[in-house]
Amino acid sequence: MVSLPDSPAPEVRATAPSPPSAASPPPSKGTAAGLVAVLAALTSVAPLATDMYVPGFPDMGDALGASSSAVQLTMTAFLAGLVVGQLLFGPLSDGLGRRRLLLGGTAGFVLFSLVCAVAPNVGVLIAARFLQGVAGAAGMVLARAVLTDRFHGADLPRYFAVLSQIMGVAPIAAPVLGGAILSVSTWRAVFAVLTVIGVLLLLAVLRKVPETLPPERRHGGGLAATFRAMGALLGRRAFMGYVLVLALVSAAMFAYIGGSSFVFENLHGVSSGMYSLVFAVNAVGMLIAGFLFSRLAGRVRLITLLVTGVGVAALGALAQTVLVLTAGETLAGTWITLFVTLCGVGLVFPSTMSIGQALARDTPGAASALLGGLQFLFGAVASPLVGVFGEDSSLPMALIMLVTVAAAGVALVALAQPWRGQGEPRR
Missing domain, CATH: 1.20.1250.20 (MFS general substrate transporter like domains)
Incomplete structure (x- = not known):
């Protein structure tokens, strides 16, 4: 992947964020x-x-x-x-x-x-x-x-974890x-x-x-200046790296949402009630990961939690693909590997939101727009792809999830470059 050039404007580091203003005291x-x-x-x-x-x-x-x-x-x-x-x-x-x-x-x-x-x-x-x-x-x-x-x-990542858990339960x-x-x-x-x-x-x-x-x-300067500020965020390499990580991992999750009912009900022959149980158990995996994130935020670096999440999600998607290609379609194998993948997703969501918002604390509304907008845009594109590539195997869903998570890993390394430590909250 070709790295985006750094914007002339310096990226905001959250290692020592400015305190809340007197007009907006912490509650x-x-x-x-x-x-x-x-x-x-x-x-x-x-x-x-x-x-x-x-x-x-x-x-x-x-x-x-x-x-x-x-x-x-x-x-x-x-x-x-x-x-x-x-x-x-x-x-x-x-x-x-x-x-x-x-x-x-x-x-x-x-x-x-x-x-x-x-x-x-x-x-x-x-x-x-x-x-x-x-x-x-x-x-x-x-x-x-x-x-x-x-x-x-450390409060901010914990509260973002709450929002991510809601997104998993709803x-x-x-x-x-x-x-x-x-x-x-x-x-x-x-x-x-x-x-x-x-x-x-x-x-x-x-x-x-x-x-x-x-x-x-x-921000002063009217609406034009406000939207120019969002455009400037597109030139911040690290910020856009984390945006793409969130969007690509979201694409994997939407591919799962769009294809899992077909995989479990049509290929594995489970009832609609059993599928609801499968879906609920996998969502619990996301909740567990989000809970662990909220407990570890402030003790463990956010980039460590993020890299772990991407790695776990990639491991689950890879295992699912390998199992389908070798052992064939198995209910237990599909269920377990998807559970592992979604546990990784549960770590990625609050990590990327926290780091992304910290990197753009000067324009949090615009940052939130790009994080959320691209998340749903990539998800909307990925969701119908499972059906497009065939309905006689779970391999299309597995491959789409693997490719998108792998692409998130590339964005993490090539653009976000987490070893630079940007976006870490002050301990």
Whole structure:
């Protein structure tokens, strides 16, 4: 891989971060817990809105007179909205502040969830889903920016671990919750529930999330200067290295999400209930890794945890590929190797978020936009690839996961260069 040239602007080292300004003092322990709880809930909105309505796809197609491909396009539109929304809200918040954009985005999520619930045809639903994704992205991208504003040192990685664990749990809970709703009502009720969730989050933001970026710390020069600051981040080699590590490992996880049901249910013949158990156990692997990360952050260097995570994920993906090529398709082998891979993913997510935000502490909103936007962009591209390359073997899923994790390793070495120690919090 060709290394990007370093930008003329010096990269921000987080080994000795500046203390919070007097206008944004660190919160007390009780206040911090409430703030982090709300930010975690905001982070869960996207995976909930992504997966809750999936069990209702057949009924949705019948009700709207739409083809299966048109119904699936509602999912693609939402993911595209998440990418666009993060790239929009993140840099805007560096110039305008966090709170009003967070309130506006959450209110927009409520509105467009309601539009989805009453959509008369699939065209309106697709448009509403895109706008719902744009609005819902505000909670995800600004949650990371608010954490970066408020917390420093070893606290920041621990709280990023909480957000990463939520991202691991929400995709499991979403289809279960959606299935429960569909057992007593229609797919429209799923979006009605999302509307109610949005209202509750809006009230929580009003009560628990203060403005964390006072005017004196905002970027001047208007919107053009704000987006130029995000463009400048693209020239920071180390920062973009960590962004690519996160995006490529996310691609591996989305390939797993997109292909695992086919692999376990069609190839290995497990029931849908058994597949839910497999999915849940693998997600527990991510949670365990995230918990270990939160306990070790501050004692072990973040780059050590990151390199370990990439190595574990690569080991799992390689073992899966080798097993398929040698021993053939085995349920136990596939399950174990995927569990190992996702344990590695559980270490990579909070590590890259923490280091990336620390490297760009001067523009945390723009940094959060690039970290989250590319994460979902790469994931959206990787998710359908498993089906494209064939459905008679689990080898396509294994190879896609192996290639993306290996590419993350290349980005780590060639661009991030973790041995330089950039992005480490002060102990």
